[in-house]
Structure formats: structure tokens, C-alpha cells
Amino acid sequence: MSFATPPALHLPLSPRAGEFYDLPHPTRRGAGPDIVAIYIHIPFCTVKCHYCDFFSVADHLHQAPALLTALDTELRLQIQHFGPINPETIFIGGGTPTLLSPTLLQNLMNMLHQHLGFSSLNEFTIEANPNTFDADRAKVLHAAGVNRISFGAQSFVPGELLALQRDHNPKSVAQAVQFARDAGIDNINLDLIFAIPGQTRQSWDYSLDQALALSPQHLSCYALMYEPNTPLTARLKAGQIQAAPESLEISLVEHTHRKLTAAGLSRYEISNYARPGRECRHNLHYWHSSNHLAAGPSAWAHHDTRRWKNVPSINRYTTALLADAPRVPIVEMEHLSAAQHAGELAMLQLRLRTGLHWMEFQHRTGIDAGKKLSQVLQKYDGLGYLEVSPQHLALTDQAMIVSDTILADVLAAFG
Numbered sequence: 380m381s382f383a384t385p386p387a388l389h390l391p392l393s394p395r396a397g398e399f400y401d402l403p404h405p406t407r408r409g410a411g412p413d414i415v416a417i418y419i420h421i422p423f424c425t426v427k428c429h430y431c432d433f434f435s436v437a438d439h440l441h442q443a444p445a446l447l448t449a450l451d452t453e454l455r456l457q458i459q460h461f462g463p464i465n466p467e468t469i470f471i472g473g474g475t476p477t478l479l480s481p482t483l484l485q486n487l488m489n490m491l492h493q494h495l496g497f498s499s500l501n502e503f504t505i506e507a508n509p510n511t512f513d514a515d516r517a518k519v520l521h522a523a524g525v526n527r528i529s530f531g532a533q534s535f536v537p538g539e540l541l542a543l544q545r546d547h548n549p550k551s552v553a554q555a556v557q558f559a560r561d562a563g564i565d566n567i568n569l570d571l572i573f574a575i576p577g578q579t580r581q582s583w584d585y586s587l588d589q590a591l592a593l594s595p596q597h598l599s600c601y602a603l604m605y606e607p608n609t610p611l612t613a614r615l616k617a618g619q620i621q622a623a624p625e626s627l628e629i630s631l632v633e634h635t636h637r638k639l640t641a642a643g644l645s646r647y648e649i650s651n652y653a654r655p656g657r658e659c660r661h662n663l664h665y666w667h668s669s670n671h672l673a674a675g676p677s678a679w680a681h682h683d684t685r686r687w688k689n690v691p692s693i694n695r696y697t698t699a700l701l702a703d704a705p706r707v708p709i710v711e712m713e714h715l716s717a718a719q720h721a722g723e724l725a726m727l728q729l730r731l732r733t734g735l736h737w738m739e740f741q742h743r744t745g746i747d748a749g750k751k752l753s754q755v756l757q758k759y760d761g762l763g764y765l766e767v768s769p770q771h772l773a774l775t776d777q778a779m780i781v782s783d784t785i786l787a788d789v790l791a792a793f794g
């Protein structure tokens with residue numbers, strides 16, 4: 380069972396060694412208005428957590444000034460290519476963006492203000508590690524318009540943080556949240572992980588209690604994933620740790636749902652809960668497969684049927700962009716067929732509690748989802764997992780524990 384967004388679905392084409400793809404031609408010239416979001420990847424961390432397979436590196440902060448210079452060039456090249464960008468949402472992730480010093484954070488904010496239009500912006504999020512957040516950083520971010528912070532809390536139990544090799548102390552989360560609120564940033568998300576080796580229902584309940592005591596507007600609760608080539612997976616294979624039993628994982632999912640719902644948060648996506656109106660708008664763009672750009676090493680972007688990814692290397696990224704003839708260092712380029720695009724859209728929208736709306740889906744893709752999914756509807760008929768109406772299809776709360784299976788069936792139905 381997985382609560383993470385599914386991995387890339389189509390094998391990317393690869394350019395020859397040392398070469399990069401060109402930015403795809405926008406299907407509509409001056410594509411700025413239909414690009415609703417932009418993601419910026421800052422890949423530095425204090426330590427590499429044992430479960431992490433994001434592109435991030437420890438002990439490389441000395442490369443931050445060069446990376447920001449390269450990022451500045453990348454944004455300039457993208458705007459030359461796509462036209463002005465006036466995003467509704469900006470998301471700075473990583474890595475740990477708040478590992479940047481207040482001065483470098485200020486430089487990053489100045490750069491974004493120089494390149495992007497802010498007139499349509501309604502959500503500006505940055506990810507933060509509780510250990511690397513303070514009043515100075517909070518002030519810089521607030522002054523630049525950041526209005527949402529996503530803190531990687533993960534657990535409030537020291538032994539569980541140790542099992543994950545996180546480097547923060549649970550007490551630092553409350554202080555970090557206070558720094559954000561004191562600066563005027565009141566839209567707070569906490570990320571939590573369940574099914575950690577050694578975790579019990581009581582210890583998970585404790586973490587939920589501690590998180591709720593901070594009155595976050597949003598909680599993301601993901602099951603621990605054993606990704607290939609991570610130290611955690613190596614420890615699992617070596618028999619040094621044991622994965623949580625599936626029965627415990629299911630019981631934690633159900634407990635989470637009951638507890639967070641009772642606390643006034645609603646599940647709006649399989650793994651995400653929010654107070655009314657505080658759903659993450661940036662991620663909603665992803666789940667609706669809206670066009671978004673991205674910048675930074677390993678960042679991936681999507682425009683219509685194209686999806687592309689930058690090189691996951693700081694050295695190659697900065698070398699390509701600081702050259703005399705700079706290039707956006709794109710190393711993966713996918714061109715989705717109409718059926719693939721429709722299948723992905725269906726799967727992503729069904730992660731949301733609002734589900735898939737038949738008419739809107741047909742309007743966007745030209746495909747009748749009701750026909751495509753007729754066998755899936757038959758298979759799950761009467762089991763209580765699907766909410767079907769003349770207007771829409773959605774997964775019910777009971778379907779959360781089997782959502783991966785249902786979503787795989789949905790994807791397969793589109794061929």
C-alpha cells in the first residue's frame with residue numbers, strides 16, 4: 380500500500396551522453412497565461428535522511444551561490460522561450476530550501492520577483508526543515524510574499540526520527556511554527572510519516588496529538604516508502620529493521636482519518652487533510668494535471684502532453700547554465716499519447732475526494748471516461764469503494780486502504 384504519488388509512468392527517451400533536450404515548443408505561443416504554477420528545486424540538506432530518494436545532497440552548501448546564479452539564467456531562458464509567466468502558485472521545495480542563509484534566501488526571493496509576475500499569485504509555499512528555520516528567514520520570506528510553509532515534522536517521537544535518520548529534534552517543530560506565525564505566515568502544513576519501523580498505534584497517536592496541538596491548517600500523512608537504493612531499504616534487506624505489518628498500516632490509516640476528521644480537518648486527497656479553504660493549491664494543480672514549469676536540478680515540468688526533467692546533478696546543472704552559450708539541462712523528455720494523458724488525468728483526479736467529473740474530463744481529453752472505466756465500475760460495484768453519480772466518480776473514504784489497486788486498474792483501463 381502506498382500513499383505517495385505514483386512514479387513516472389512512461390519510459391523517458393534519453394538524449395545522447397552529454398547532450399540536453401531543447402525546451403518543448405509551446406503548443407500555444409506566449410504560453411504564459413496557461414502556465415499556472417512553478418516549482419523551484421533547492422537540493423541542499425544538512426544530512427541525507429535514510430528513506431529519501433529525492434535529489435538532495437548533504438555538505439554541498441558551498442555550491443549554493445553558483446546554483447542560484449544558474450537558476451537565474453534558467454528562469455531567464457524559460458521566459459524567453461515560453462513568454463511571461465504569471466503563476467497562481469509557486470512552490471520552493473528540495474532538499475531543504477531554508478538551509479540557504481537569510482542573505483541567499485533574499486537573493487532567491489529577489490530573483491523570483493524579477494522574473495515572475497505576481498499579479499495572479501495566490502499561494503507561495505516553501506518547504507522547511509524545523510532545524511533550519513528561524514526568525515530572520517521567516518521575515519525574509521514573509522516580506523517576499525511567501526504565505527505558506529510546509530515543515531517536515533515526520534514524527535514527534537525521537538526514536539522514530541532516529542530510525543529515519545532525520546536530524547531534527549521534535550521540540551524544534553513548535554518553535555519553527557512560532558517563528559513563521561510571528562512573522563505573519565499563518566498557513567502551515569506539517570508532513571508526517573507513518574508505518575515507521577518500531578512505530579505503534581500509540582506512538583502514531585502521540586505524533587498526531589502533537590501535530591494537532593500546533594493547529595496546522597494542513598497535514599500530509601504518508602506511509603513510509605522503501606525506495607530502491609536508499610539506506611533504509613538496505614537495512615530492511617539486511618534484516619536490521621522490519622517493515623510495519625500491513626494490518627498495522629491499515630489500522631493507522633483508519634485511525635488517522637477518524638482523528639483528523641474529528642479535529643476539523645477534511646481529507647481532500649488520499650494522503651492530505653486540510654481545514655476548509657486551506658487545501659494546497661499548488662498540489663491541486665498537479666492532481667488536475669495543469670501546466671506547470673519547474674527550475675533547478677532534477678525539477679520536472681509539464682505542459683500539455685509533454686513532461687520533462689532537468690539533470691539531477693548540481694555540477695552538470697551549473698556547468699550547463701553558466702556556460703557561454705547556456706542551456707536548460709533537460710535530460711528526460713516524455714511525449715504522452717492522448718490515451719496516456721487521459722489515463723494519468725483520471726488516476727490523479729481520483730486521488731482527490733472531489734474525483735473525476737465526466738463532462739469536464741471529456742471536454743479536456745475527448746475521451747468518454749464512463750466507457751473506458753465500465754469494467755472497473757463493474758469490478759468494484761457494491762463494495763463501497765466507489766461513489767458514482769451522473770456527474771462524477773470518486774473514491775470513498777473506505778477505498779483509502781485499497782486505493783493503489785483501484786488506481787492501477789483505472790490506469791490500465793485507458794490502455
Ligand code: SF4
Nearest residue numbers: 424427428431473474
Ligand atoms: S530533509 Fe527531505 S529532502 Fe533532505 S534528505 Fe531528508 S527527506 Fe530528503
